[in-house]
Amino acid sequence: MKLNKLWLATLLGAQLAVKSLAADNTDTNRDSDIEALKQQINALSQRVEALENQQTANQQAATNAATGQIQALDQKVRVLARERELDQEAAAATAKAAPKLSVGSSGFIASSADSNFVFRLDGVIQVDSRTFFNDSAIKSNDGFLLRRVRPIFQGTLYRDFDFKFTPDFAPSSGPTIFDAYGNYRYEPWLQLRTGKFKTPEGLEQLQEDVNIQFNERSLATDLVPNRDVGLQLWGDIAGGVLSYAAGIFNGVGDEQNSSNAAFENEVEFAGRAFAQPFKNSDITALQGFGFGVAGTSENGTSGTKDLPNTTGGTLPGYTTDGQQQFFAYSATTVANGEHWRLSPQSYYYYGPLSLLGEYAISDQGVRNTATGAEAYLHNTAWEVSGGWILTGENASFNGVTPLHPFDPHNGQWGAFQVVARYAELDIDDAAFNGFANRATSASAAQAWSTGLNWYLNKNIRLNASFSHTTFTGGGGAGTTAPAIVTRQPENVFFTRVQLAF
Amino acid sequence: MKTLLKILLVLALASAAHSKEISLLNVSYDPTRELYTEYNAAFAKFWKGKTGDDVTVQQSHGGSGKQAQSVINGLEADVVTLALAYDIDAISQQAKLLPADWQKRLPNDSTPYTSTIVFLVRKGNSKNIKDWNDLIKPGITVVVPNPKTSGGARWAYLAAYAYALETFGHDDAKAKSFITKLYKNVPILDSGARGSTITFAQRGIGDVLLAWENEAHLALKEFGADKFEIVTPPLSILAEPPVAVLDKNAKRHGTMEVAKAYLDYLYSDEGQEIAAKKFYRPRNETVATKYAANFTPLKLVTVDQEFGGWAKAQQTHFADGGTFDQIFQPQ
Numbered sequence: 001m002k003l004n005k006l007w008l009a010t011l012l013g014a015q016l017a018v019k020s021l022a023a024d025n026t027d028t029n030r031d032s033d034i035e036a037l038k039q040q041i042n043a044l045s046q047r048v049e050a051l052e053n054q055q056t057a058n059q060q061a062a063t064n065a066a067t068g069q070i071q072a073l074d075q076k077v078r079v080l081a082r083e084r085e086l087d088q089e090a091a092a093a094t095a096k097a098a099p100k101l102s103v104g105s106s107g108f109i110a111s112s113a114d115s116n117f118v119f120r121l122d123g124v125i126q127v128d129s130r131t132f133f134n135d136s137a138i139k140s141n142d143g144f145l146l147r148r149v150r151p152i153f154q155g156t157l158y159r160d161f162d163f164k165f166t167p168d169f170a171p172s173s174g175p176t177i178f179d180a181y182g183n184y185r186y187e188p189w190l191q192l193r194t195g196k197f198k199t200p201e202g203l204e205q206l207q208e209d210v211n212i213q214f215n216e217r218s219l220a221t222d223l224v225p226n227r228d229v230g231l232q233l234w235g236d237i238a239g240g241v242l243s244y245a246a247g248i249f250n251g252v253g254d255e256q257n258s259s260n261a262a263f264e265n266e267v268e269f270a271g272r273a274f275a276q277p278f279k280n281s282d283i284t285a286l287q288g289f290g291f292g293v294a295g296t297s298e299n300g301t302s303g304t305k306d307l308p309n310t311t312g313g314t315l316p317g318y319t320t321d322g323q324q325q326f327f328a329y330s331a332t333t334v335a336n337g338e339h340w341r342l343s344p345q346s347y348y349y350y351g352p353l354s355l356l357g358e359y360a361i362s363d364q365g366v367r368n369t370a371t372g373a374e375a376y377l378h379n380t381a382w383e384v385s386g387g388w389i390l391t392g393e394n395a396s397f398n399g400v401t402p403l404h405p406f407d408p409h410n411g412q413w414g415a416f417q418v419v420a421r422y423a424e425l426d427i428d429d430a431a432f433n434g435f436a437n438r439a440t441s442a443s444a445a446q447a448w449s450t451g452l453n454w455y456l457n458k459n460i461r462l463n464a465s466f467s468h469t470t471f472t473g474g475g476g477a478g479t480t481a482p483a484i485v486t487r488q489p490e491n492v493f494f495t496r497v498q499l500a501f
Numbered sequence: 502m503k504t505l506l507k508i509l510l511v512l513a514l515a516s517a518a519h520s521k522e523i524s525l526l527n528v529s530y531d532p533t534r535e536l537y538t539e540y541n542a543a544f545a546k547f548w549k550g551k552t553g554d555d556v557t558v559q560q561s562h563g564g565s566g567k568q569a570q571s572v573i574n575g576l577e578a579d580v581v582t583l584a585l586a587y588d589i590d591a592i593s594q595q596a597k598l599l600p601a602d603w604q605k606r607l608p609n610d611s612t613p614y615t616s617t618i619v620f621l622v623r624k625g626n627s628k629n630i631k632d633w634n635d636l637i638k639p640g641i642t643v644v645v646p647n648p649k650t651s652g653g654a655r656w657a658y659l660a661a662y663a664y665a666l667e668t669f670g671h672d673d674a675k676a677k678s679f680i681t682k683l684y685k686n687v688p689i690l691d692s693g694a695r696g697s698t699i700t701f702a703q704r705g706i707g708d709v710l711l712a713w714e715n716e717a718h719l720a721l722k723e724f725g726a727d728k729f730e731i732v733t734p735p736l737s738i739l740a741e742p743p744v745a746v747l748d749k750n751a752k753r754h755g756t757m758e759v760a761k762a763y764l765d766y767l768y769s770d771e772g773q774e775i776a777a778k779k780f781y782r783p784r785n786e787t788v789a790t791k792y793a794a795n796f797t798p799l800k801l802v803t804v805d806q807e808f809g810g811w812a813k814a815q816q817t818h819f820a821d822g823g824t825f826d827q828i829f830q831p832q
Contacts, residue, residue, distance in 0.1 A: 075642060078706045079688045085704075086691065116575065 105458045107152075107501050116159040122152040124210050124500040126170075130322055133491040137484050141324065146170040147496070148209060150178065160185045164197075177260060178227060189235035193247075196258060199225040200232065200245035200272035201294045203345035203358045204383070211399040213354070214321070214449055214465050215494040218383035218423035222308070222318045223362040224343060225249075225296065226257040228268070241279050243292075246271040251298045251339070254308040254362050254379075255318070266300035274345075288349030288396070297340040301365065306335035318425065321449060321467035322492035325481040326474065327427055327441040329366070330434075336374055337365035349396050352389035352417075356397075358382065366435050375430045383423035387453075390416045406456035415455040419465070422448045432473075439476030440483035446470050451494070463496040523548075523556040523759055528578035530565035530652050530742070531693035532716040536779040537582070543775060544766050548759060556759055564693035565652030572596065572747070579751045579760045582744045584652020586610070587811040589745050598747040612741040613767035614781035617801060618653070618660040620732040621701065621710040621717040628708045632734050633664040636709065637682035644707035646697040647690035648819050652742070654694070655819060657711040660738035662818070663807045667736060681828040690831075702729065713740070714796070715780035731797075739801040 097113045107122040126147040132138065147170060154164040166179035181195025198206055202224030204217045232247030251268030252258050274292030281287065298306075307329050308318050318327040345358035359382040367374045393400050393415045402415035424446045432438040451465025467490070474486030529537060541558040548556045561568065561576070565584035572578050573596045583589055586604060593599050604611045622630050628641055636643050646654040661683055665676035689706065691697040694716055701710035702724045709732075712720070717731045744764050751757040766772050773783040777792035808814035818824045 075688070075706065078704055082689055082700050082704050082706055086689070086696070090692075114575070 105501065114159075115156075117155070117157060119155040120153075122154070122501055124148050124150050124152070124498065126209075126499075127497045128215055129495045131493045132322060133493070134488060135490070137487060138324075141322070147215070152179075176257070178257070187235070188239075189237045190233075191235050192231070192233055194231045196227055196229045196260065197232070199228045199230075199249055199252075199268075199270050199296065200234070200247065201225055201270060201296055201341060201343055202360065203292075203294075203343070203347065203356065204385075207397060208399070210461075210498060210500040211397070213356075213385060213387055213417075213419040213453065214421060214451055214467075215463055215496050216321050216323060218321070218381075218385065218421055218449075219318075219425035219445055219447055220343075220358050220360045220381040220383040220423055222255050222425055223360040223379060223381045224254065224341060225252045225268075225270075226255060228252050228258045229260060229262070230267075230270075232270075239280055241276055243274045243276075244272065249296075251296075251301065251306060253306050253335070254341075254364075256305075256308065259305075262305065264300075264302070266298055268296055268298035268339075270294070270296040285350055288347075290348075290397075291344075291346040293342070293344045295340065295342045297338075299338050301335035301337060301339045303334050304329075306339060307333065307364070307366070318427075318445075320445065320469045320485065320490050320492075321447050322469070322490050324485040324490065326445055326469075326471055326485050327436065327443075328482055329431070329436050330368070332368050332370040333366050333435045334369055335364065336367035338376070339364045347397060349394070352393065352395055354387040354395035355384070356386075357384040366431070368434050371434055373434045375428075375433065375435060377428040377431050377435070379425070379427050379431075381423065381425035383421060385419065385421035387417050387419040390418065393455075400453075400455050401458050402455045405458070406460070414457060417453040417455070418451070419453060420448070420450045422446075437476075438473055440474055440478050440486070442471035442474035442482065442486040444472035446472075447490075459499060459501045461496075461498045461500070463494065463498070465494045467492050467494070523554055523756060525556060525558045525579045525756055525760060525763060526561065526577060527558055527580050527582055527763075528561045528568050528572055528576060529582040530568060530584040531562055531695040532653065532698075532713050532719070533582060533742075534560065534562050534695075535719060536715070536776065536781065539779070540767070540772060540775050543771055544763055547766060547771070548762065551762075554759075556763075558763070562695070564646070564650040566650045567692065572598070577750050577754070578747055579754060579756050580744065580746050580763060582742065584740070584742050585655060585811060586612075586741070586743045587815050588652060589743055590811070592747070598749045599745055600748070603745045604743060606746075607744065607764060608768060609784050610741065611743045611745055611764075612784075613744060613764075613772065614742070614776040614783055616714050616740045616742065616781055617737045617799070618657045618711055618740065619714050619717050619737065619797075620734060621712050621720055621729055622708065622732055624728050624730055626730060626732065630709050630732055633661055633683075633736070634668070634679075636661070636686060637679060638686075641686050641709065642688055642707040643683060643686045643709055643711065644689070644697050644701040645687055645711040646694055647692055648825055650692040651694055651697075653713050653716070653740075654690075654697075654711075655814075656713075656738055656740045658818065658825065659804060659808060659814060660736075661711075663738055663802045664734070664736050666807060667802070677824060677828065680824070684829045687829075714782075718780040718795075733797040733799050736800045736802065738807075739803045741803075 099113060100111050102109045107120055109118065109120045111118040127144065128147040129144045131142050149169040150166050152164070152166045156162050162183040162185060164179045164181055168176050168178050177196060179197050181193050181197045183191055183193040185191045200206070202221050204212065205221050205224050205226065228249040228251065230247050230249030232245055234245035236243045247270050249268045249270055250258060250262035251266065272292060272294035274290055276290040278286035278289055318325065320326050340363050342361045343358055347356040360380065362379045364377050364379065366377060387395060389395055389400060391403065393403050400415055400417060404412040404414065406412060406414040424444065426444045429443065432443065447467055447469040449465055449467040451463060454462040456462065469490040471486040474482055476483050478484060527537060537560050544558065545556050548554060565588050569583060569588035569591050572581060572592050581589055581592065589603060593601050593603060620630055630636065635641065645657050648654040648658045662676055662680050665679035669675035689700060691700055694713055697710060698712065698716055698720050700706050702720050721729055721731065744767060746760045746764060751760040770785065770788065773785040773788040777783045777788050777795065780795055782796055783789045783792065804811055804814055816823065
């Protein structure tokens with residue numbers, strides 16, 4: 001703009017100079033021309049200045065408008081970004097509040113967002129085979145069988161109330177309820193359970209069916225109760241350093257499973273204390289050491305239901321590893337009065353090593369209804385078993401989890417464990433003074449077993465084992481158990497395919 | 502067998518007798534995190550000295566309305582320290598965890614401290630925001646949380662409404678028109694006060710944040726006094742955040758005694774000092790005088806005076822189909 005002014009002034013100056021040179025004829029004409037030119041210059045200056053101001057104002061307005069638009073757009077972008085952020089937070093909160101569903105090696109689990117309500121579906125299928133050797137007198141004991149077919153429904157209601165329901169579809173007699181109970185968990189160390197569940201007694205019996213090392217539990221388990229209906233106070237103190245259980249039950253015979261109802265005046269008391277003093281210590285070699293004692297007591301037993309079996313009865317009685325009856329009370333023998341049991345027990349797990357042992361005493365009052373004779377019998381049993389995992393996994397009371405699950409494409413074969421066991425059961429000699437037949441029933445049995453367990457993964461396991469049982473007494477005339485069983489040692493080869501989830 | 506049972510019983514009792522770890526859950530509203538962090542430590546020290554027991558207070562924070570609903574839905578709070586009495590009334594009525602007259606159990610209607618709603622603006626206050634009527638001007642962007650979920654937002658809404666009622670001679674139509682214009686300047690609603698502070702201070706949205714007084718001071722401290730300044734309007738509302746023990750939960754947890762003591766201690770000199778230092782207006786006059794410099798004087802109206810109590814205010818303004826639903830249109 002300054003250049004324009006300079007150019008205009010120069011032009012006007014030149015015009016003045018020409019005029020002054022060309023025509024100086026009269027002063028009047030010259031003065032008027034000069035004045036006119038001055039006015040023209042002023043007018044032009046004002047016009048130029050106005051144009052300049054207008055241009056500046058326009059530029060400022062444009063700048064202000066652009067700044068305002070940018071700020072408004074910036075705010076809109078920020079608001080949109082924040083809205084997206086809030087939407088994401090809301091979505092995350094919604095997801096957090098949504099029920100959770102999982103399917104995996106631990107089964108099917110559905111739970112509310114806060115885990116106060118949980119439903120879990122597990123199951124176990126065991127397909128066994130039993131092959132007996134050198135038992136030509138027994139024709140119908142070999143074969144395949146479905147040992148357990150159990151869907152397991154369990155869960156939690158209102159955070160503190162647990163339940164479990166386990167039917168078994170394997171028994172040939174039809175579906176049977178094994179577990180059906182509710183449990184109130186005030187704290188881990190103070191819980192109350194009622195319904196049908198395992199009586200707190202035998203260590204091997206209390207181990208989950210899917211985790212026992214052999215197809216069948218040992219002779220020691222013949223002397224402890226299986227499942228019964230009752231009420232139990234129990235808990236794990238200090239994270240399981242000490243566990244206790246104390247309950248009242250209907251009472252069942254040795255190795256028996258409750259028929260779900262028993263109406264009688266007397267009840268059975270059962271209690272168990274089990275300590276793992278080093279469980280939470282730094283002494284790793286002793287963390288898996290546990291020991292305890294359990295017992296039951298019932299007065300006023302009567303009838304045959306409180307006995308392990310009677311000849312011709314429907315209950316399995318004292319049986320061998322091959323699940324053959326080797327001892328039975330005579331048909332006229334009934335329970336009579338006191339029945340108590342005691343079972344000191346212990347286990348030790350360290351790395352691949354597992355050891356488990358228990359002693360069982362079952363003292364039982366009996367009466368022969370035909371002769372009126374009475375006796376108080378002292379039956380005992382014990383077992384010790386051990387295992388070693390060849391593939392480096394840790395053994396535990398709660399099973400084995402392979403480090404390298406079966407996947408031959410990648411050279412993984414799962415876990416292998418060798419196991420061995422020895423067990424004895426001794427019947428009180430007084431039992432044969434009119435309460436059992438010495439000619440047919442054995443007064444003692446001794447069994448050793450060995451086997452190989454192949455854990456393909458956490459859910460699938462294959463077993464193969466062999467058991468040899470010898471008998472003291474029995475083996476007399478007869479075509480049915482126990483005479484036919486005790487006539488020769490029992491040699492049985494087991495296999496199992498187990499699917500547990 | 503009897504001996505065994507006795508042994509087990511003794512073990513169980515011995516275990517219980519040695520349990521000196523006490524845990525409380527305080528379900529509170531959004532901006533009280535810092536207050537209760539400091540207060541909980543002070544109370545734990547007090548309780549340890551008094552009883553020898555260790556008490557740990559767990560904190561849960563969120564929009565006051567949402568927090569109340571969580572408790573109603575089963576969140577096992579021993580005590581609640583919420584933004585307004587209506588939310589605790591809802592817990593009493595719907596979950597029956599405490600009696601209906603809970604507010605009479607502690608002094609000052611169970612409100613150990615008070616607060617109010619102020620403006621937090623950007624440094625320099627370029628929009629020259631001084632009073633509530635500045636908030637309805639075109640081009641002003643206001644940040645405030647959602648009164649459906651936030652107690653602080655309900656206080657802010659009622660503060661603005663009270664201003665309008667005072668200004669327009671209690672002409673409700675004009676007050677409604679005023680509040681409509683104000684919320685037209687609100688671009689986004691967070692669910693709680695802390696979220697709105699983040700929106701304004703960290704995300705750079707808006708010209709003014711309607712905030713709890715203590716939250717505004719906290720923002721200055723946290724984000725820098727060189728970035729924001731507090732504008733206290735000549736008139737605002739007296740916010741009275743209440744506290745209460747949830748009897749049924751506390752009894753079930755065995756924490757009744759310590760829960761009561763926890764709330765009682767809020768009224769102690771130390772409790773009041775902690776509140777004042779965190780910019781909550783203390784009830785204790787001595788402490789209030791000592792910390793008077795923290796609080797700009799202003800005219801404070803109450804919900805009872807202007808709106809006939811919380812129940813009526815809730816029904817009229819914040820219930821589904823209420824005034825807020827009528828006037829607010831998400832942008």
